[in-house]
């Protein structure tokens with residue numbers, strides 16, 4: 001097999017090699033049954049065991065309380081921008097939002113279709129270079145929830161403390177779920193697309209407090225009601241079988257590697273290496289304010305767009321792939337989720353040093 005490149009892609013993103021190898025074998029022949037995983041009925045005993053195991057591993061690793069349902073849905077994290085307000089708002093009901101980047105902006109746009117919206121805070125004027133601390137905003141008392149994005153994948157910022165609680169939190173954790181532990185108690189609903197830190201594209205995991213399943217107003221289509229999927233254990237229709245299986249393999253890998261505590265420590269160390277390099281240089285400039293820096297997506301700029309293009313080109317030639325920043329920030333972005341190895345970061349840092357010397 002050719003040597004693997006270092007994949008800094010923001011998503012779909014790098015997965016553990018042993019997970020890829022197991023998934024490849026399972027596609028052809030699952031559990032020595034003479035049938036591939038992606039050929040099996042989702043109602044078969046074997047697949048139901050896969051889905052049950054993935055759910056119980058998620059519950060165990062994340063510490064999901066018993067009064068939360070775990071749903072495996074399709075439509076991407078983006079469908080949740082609409083499903084959340086469709087199910088939890090309605091005429092005269094209000095949702096509060098922290099606008100900290102592209103993904104929250106899109107969620108706010110959808111929420112306005114289904115209820116009132118309070119944008120309690122926005123960092124848009126500073127091109128989303130930070131997230132607020134709780135004393136910087138007020139949530140309206142009549143809001144049903146406060147919605148936020150825990151890690152802003154595009155801008156490279158991350159909440160390092162849970163926001164103001166009142167009345168309950170809704171969180172898009174697409175790009176930092178399973179990267180650290182947290183307490184579920186202030187949350188009503190959490191969702192995450194799998195393709196950043198959990199597995200392949202095609203599955204969105206939703207954690208929803210059971211009492212919220214009955215909040216959906218009349219007139220919401222069956223497939224768009226959380227209750228439909230909760231009542232059917234995510235088997236109302238064909239679920240994303242392959243993605244659910246690979247998420248399960250990733251969860252086993254996480255467990256084997258010490259769980260969230262060990263990952264959180266590693267993620268912090270990996271990110272610190274890159275931030276030190278940026279801080280010790282006047283050539284590289286970080287986009288995120290230092291108190292808001294993400295441990296998952298490190299965003300930085302070079303002195304000119306021409307140098308950035310040259311940097312990305314030379315990095316790619318060295319097997320450091322996917323470093324081009326999102327068009328809304330420009331520059332570079334190194335996405336270093338759970339499965340991204342430290343060696344790749346060391347290699348990037350060496351390259352950054354060489355490139356700076358040559359082009360300063």
Ligand SMILES: *Cc1c(COP(=O)(O)O)cnc(C)c1O
Nearest residue numbers: 076077078103153172174175193
């Ligand atoms: C990638 C991403 C999304 C969009 O996910 P899709 O599955 O493509 O809809 C939403 N929110 C965050 C935080 C993301 O990183």
